Amino acid sequence: MRKIVDPPAPPPAVRLVVVGTEHEGQRLDNFLLRVCKGVPKSHVYKAIRDGQVRVNKGRSRADVRLASGDSVRIPPLRLPAPGAAAPVPPADFPVLYEDAHLLVIDKPAGVAVHGGSGVSFGVIEQLRAARPAERLLELAHRLDRETSGVLMVARSRKALVALHDMMRESRGRKHYLALVVGDWVNDRQHIRLPLLKYLTPDGERRVRVDALGKPAHTIVTLQRRYAGRYSLVGAELRTGRTHQIRVHLAAQGHPIAGDEKYGPDAVRAALAAQGFRRMFLHAHRLEIPHPVSGEPLVFESPLPPACRALLDQLEHARP
Template sequence: MVEVEAEYDGQRLDNFLLRLCKGVPKSHLYKAIRGGEVRVNKGRASADTRLSAGDTVRIPPLRLPEPGAPRPVPGTEFPIIHEDDALLVVDKPAGVAVHGGSGVSFGVIEQLRAARPDARFLELVHRLDRETSGLLMIAKTRKALLALHEMLREGGSRKHYYALVEGDWVNDRQHVKLPLLKWTTKSGERRVKVDATGQQAHTIVSRVQRYGGRYSLVDAELRTGRTHQIRVHLAASGFPIVGDDKYGRDETREAFARAGFARMFLHARSLALPHPVSGETLQLEAPLPPACQAVLKRLETE
């Protein structure tokens, strides 16, 4: 608990925190503000809130490594959906980044390399957002990596996701074709928005289950692979994903977190593509995580 001194009267909350929390990535501080972990006089506040002398600011615990001390990468294996000499497909849990960077010391690929020191080649084929769970491909040879990259560029694979969205999705099947443009906030956070000058993006959304007109489970098939594509397409259509901290509603995310579901409900559930070496068709599936299943079961009874 920090009391605002007179010399900082009128300062924005985000600038006040950046001064006090030197070394903490900006993205972590803004996420703490959005999540309600930072409080001003016991109430929620936005990043641009102007502080007054005498205000009390609650700063949540923020752990930092010792200066200059590299964080060791724990060797970790993830649930394997498919593995052969050319390709590894794992079921990535939510909350784990696919690679280090942007305030994250390590991710799936670094942990796999640490767990498999004798592996000569392990490279990510594609990415999943940190809070998205499900199928993630890792190439075990350069030949496989190049073949898979070309396949993804040419639309040679079919990737389906489950998403729980706010609202009553009534259409059986809908094509969402909205161009997407990347942009960066003042805090350095990467975002995507619908913009006529952006890249072409195409998602096919199919209804799976409706829950009392308040929520819907949908299947989203990627026909292009843009950053945050499903998240932005659904939000722009008026159906934000439950738990999405960038494009969803804070009130909904907080309500589900209080009920024990503190993640985004987006799961890469199935993948169909030719094997990069043999050409044999691979049809892979990752089961919906137990936490997601529990949410759906609860909604069925409400």
């Protein structure tokens, strides 16, 4: 019997891709990650650094903004076979608002907003897998993996550029709820402490208060005290630095309950024994103009059941 052997797959080849209007203003690295689905990020960035990726025949940086009509040379990166099953499981998330330019969802805790840093996929990749007909789905801002609540996704290039401008200029009002360790004293407090990003010896990203850091401003309001053990506070971001609320609250001596980076292990273990296994930080309200029409918008996400259950336990606990 003759053995039938399938011919080997052709090696990947150089591609020239013309940037469409829907990708006007997008960063080169984000454009490549979208076009080269399935290719590891490290391979994409290495190709850019080595000059294998060209924009209009010239070398380019990862952060360069593309224009409609630009020609992008993509080197032979090994891509998934056509028709292969998508490596990312599609997922739907509770929708708080949706129109032609904007999608606002209620992100659960424990899910990263995007892949990378040891996470193979996140919310945005799962949304793209669940909505394959969408021409564009891009994060307008970010939430930490363990933070739940309001998350905006742009559905048009015009909306994405406008939303990024709003976030950069701190337009709009972002309100969070956090349960902190200890008895918060002030009814309303402005925290203005500069924040600096750094890497731990094992390569983990962290943030600390440092005079060399970037300015950061958080407004904290007391919501309720729980027998001197915990306090529920509201936190409004006036700037949008990495881990800003977490580090600002910890710097006041009141870390967020369940925070594995900036909070005490003993508190996290005690809460886990009560059945609470997350960080108590929730993006519960966002006020922002519509990125295209300018219409005032307000999005709200209620506290998740796990957070409500913990507050109920604390409410009825003996002093």
